[in-house]
Amino acid sequence: MQVYLPIAELSVNAFLILVMGGTVGFLSGLFGVGGGFLMTPLLIFVGIPPTVAVGTQANQLVAASVSGVMAHWRRGNVDVKMGTVMLAGSAVGTVIGVWIFSVLQRLGQIDLVISLCYVFFLGVIGSLMLVESLRAMFRRGRSGTGRGKLHKHNALQGLPFKMRFHKSRLYISALLPLSVGFLGGLLVAIMGIGGGFILVPAMIYLLGMPASSVAGTSLYQIIFTTAIATFLHAYTTQTVDAFLALLLLAGGVFGAQFGTRAAGTLKGEHSRALLAALVLMVGLKLAFDLVTPPVDLFSIDVAASGQ
């Protein structure tokens, strides 16, 4: 069934969008990431203009994260204090990110920067996670679990403005979650992603949060970041397609519910290894596209209607 999208100004197959939303939603529930890093390239691939893909994706992520966070909330896996501190950083990051986005768009370099960001972040995060999770699996296979300290400490956690986070049983500098949030905000605005695939590992390795509350807390924080991004994109560039977002979320919210349930059956390190493999695959594909000679060296952009 073809549906005309009023903001993107083109027709798409509604069933295709529903399936895309469902698949990405399932993965997002499974791994506790927003899934934007998969959805945005997919939308662009089926012909949605990149700017509309980014703006609409932010809107869709609001719904997906609300739906996802409810399940974690019921299990008490959301560190509201930690999430709120991160949120303060991400609000600033989002505003700056939307501004950078519009400047790059004018310069015609937004697509390149989006791709480079993806390749860099997906490559680095994917590799780190893969190595770590494989090592964890190997350890467990050999000698069971050696339960030592609750979490590792690093020098960054000792920065000033120390704050106590009861839920995560942490006493660390507030600057750390603030900066992690700031980075997340930038990524939401520029890459059209929730930033979960960066936030989750950053929260585990940098903040030292217990794995159980990472997914819920990052989703909680992503709700607000994506809401801010949705508003800014809708306000400044009118690139939020409500029809497209509703289709994506119809598929996405259901997928996410199944994903969250499936998450219970996976071991943490297995889940991380799978996510790492997925992240690396997307990164490699984008890197490959950057160095492959384009079919047509030329591309066009409508700068303005009328004259």
Place this chain on the structure above:
Amino acid sequence: MIIRLAIAVVTAAVATAQQDAWGQGLEADLSSHLIAIPTDFTGTDVVLFGAIAEPGDVAVVVQGPPEQVVVRRKSQVAGIWMNRADMTFGNVPSFYRVATTRAIETFADERLLELEGIGLDYLRLEPVDAGDASAEEIATFRDALVRTKQRDELYAVDTGQVSFRQALLFRTTVSFPANVPTGQYLIRVFLIRDGRIVTAQTTPLLVSKIGVGSLVFAFAQDHAAAYGLAAIIVAVLAGWLASMAFRRG
């Protein structure tokens, strides 16, 4: 209501445009002067039909509202392909389609085609600020613009697509793809004989969104802040509802 009004305006404009054309030997009209884009729009065809008073060749030129287009060229930097050069073209028809009885070069010379902008090679497309770009370079960017528009099915030449029913009755079908730009279109019909334009007629066509889609578009454009807030609220409710539904089940 708005659509009815639009139809009324178009009809009035048609009446003016058509006055005294028949006196000069050409009469043409469209099966519809309004292309309404509903929510399930997948493209549409409009039939243009007409009569000529004396034998000759007919060329139909359909042009969409003008726009400004930036054409960018990629080149390799450290192994990565990135946009390195660009040229902005002004007054570019967002949609351009020509239908003719025969290949245009067989019945009209270059000067006439250039003057009237009939055919992709003769359509006037000029950079807003050419700077110190050479004529060849401008031509390369211009060709790229036309090529891309053709790929998007927004530019086309349909040679031989104007057919005669009887000696003096002609018709052609103009196809509009799903991504047709909205706005006021202009359709020019030429009767050409012995390399000269015997007569020409202009007919307007309105491409407009209707139904929920057009309301959403207008809301997003005119009340951007409210639209943004509404989008967030809908998303939050949808996410919450889905989660509730699954909790019970």
